[in-house]
Amino acid sequence: xxMQDFIASRSPVxxxxxxxxxxxxxxxxxxxxxxxxxxxxxxxAALAVLGVAAGSCAEWASNLAGHRAELAxxxxxxxxxxxxxxxxxxxGTLGVLVISSEYGSGMIKATFTAIPQRRTVLAAKAVTxxxxxxxxGQLVSFAAFGVGQAILSTQHAGVSLGHPGAxxxxxxxxxxLSAVGLLGFGVGAAIRHTAGAMAALFGLLFxxxxxxxxxxxxxxxxxxxxxxxxxxQIFTAHYQPPALTPWDGFGVFCLxxxxxxxxxxxxxxxxxxxxx
Numbered sequence: 001x002x003m004q005d006f007i008a009s010r011s012p013v014x015x016x017x018x019x020x021x022x023x024x025x026x027x028x029x030x031x032x033x034x035x036x037x038x039x040x041x042x043x044x045a046a047l048a049v050l051g052v053a054a055g056s057c058a059e060w061a062s063n064l065a066g067h068r069a070e071l072a073x074x075x076x077x078x079x080x081x082x083x084x085x086x087x088x089x090x091x092g093t094l095g096v097l098v099i100s101s102e103y104g105s106g107m108i109k110a111t112f113t114a115i116p117q118r119r120t121v122l123a124a125k126a127v128t129x130x131x132x133x134x135x136x137g138q139l140v141s142f143a144a145f146g147v148g149q150a151i152l153s154t155q156h157a158g159v160s161l162g163h164p165g166a167x168x169x170x171x172x173x174x175x176x177l178s179a180v181g182l183l184g185f186g187v188g189a190a191i192r193h194t195a196g197a198m199a200a201l202f203g204l205l206f207x208x209x210x211x212x213x214x215x216x217x218x219x220x221x222x223x224x225x226x227x228x229x230x231x232x233q234i235f236t237a238h239y240q241p242p243a244l245t246p247w248d249g250f251g252v253f254c255l256x257x258x259x260x261x262x263x264x265x266x267x268x269x270x271x272x273x274x275x276x
Contacts, residue, residue, distance in 0.1 A: 024120060024124035028128040029132075037097050045090040046087075046140050048083045049143075049144045050144050053082070054147050054148070054151060056080070056082055057148040060074055060076075061152055061157070064155040064157055075237055076158060077165060077237035078238075080148025080149060087140070087177055088176070088228075091180050091184070092180045092181060092201050093201075094181060095184025095188060096184045096197045098188065099185055099188040100189075103192040103193070104193070119268075122264060122265060126182060130182050138175075141173035141174040145170045168234075169236065169237045170235070172234030176231050179253060179257055183205075185264075186259075186260030186264045187200050187260050190264040206228060208227065209228060221242060224243055230244055232249070233245065233248075234246045234249060234250040
């Protein structure tokens with residue numbers, strides 16, 4: 001029996017809609033947790049978040065040991081969450097690989113043969129991946145906050161989650177990482193080729209901000225609506241105009257994610273299952 005026949009024989013399309021979707025999600029969860037790239041990217045992202053938190057806070061603690069006057073310049077919350085800027089690269093890459101790797105290997109044909117409802121497949125992949133990255137993002141974000149504040153507390157500079165902005169920023173860090181992963185998934189589903197999708201994802205995250213700097217001063221406000229600039233406000237502890245407020249900025253970022261997912265659904269419906 002071929003792999004395609006095996007998947008088709010276990011197709012959930014013969015049962016009810018809710019049962020179908022649950023079965024597809026279980027299948028996608030099995031794929032996600034048994035692929036080696038999932039663990040490698042999770043390790044890289046965790047090291048980025050925790051390593052940067054420890055390194056940044058240790059440097060501040062060292063500086064404060066001899067220069068207490070610098071305490072006024074310290075933002076203990078944002079300093080412990082800075083690693084999210086680096087972790088988004090790994091999480092976004094995993095989002096791309098979740099779908100593009102199936103196109104690259106040709107397994108997507110077997111998947112769509114077993115489950116002809118392509119939107120159901122995409123939805124199950126998206127929900128499963130987002131749930132996993134949300135849980136992971138929250139775990140590493142709260143761990144980074146704890147590590148960072150423990151180090152800063154040696155110089156009596158740490159804060160608790162009850163400090164204004166601390167809980168929202170820490171929760172927002174994990175929320176942002178899961179949104180970046182979902183953006184990567186949408187871009188990967190739309191483009192289907194891993195290299196091209198990763199280039200498009202990172203270009204979408206960072207290039208608009210760079211190009212916005214070239215605009216005349218009267219249009220510089222546009223930079224606040226660029227993906228990474230807007231989305232990262234959710235894990236910035238203190239709002240500083242003219243930046244968007246944390247939740248407004250995250251809302252703008254979610255619009256980019258939604259646009260990528262809509263494009264993915266439309267293109268997946270219209271194209272052949274095989275990668276171009």
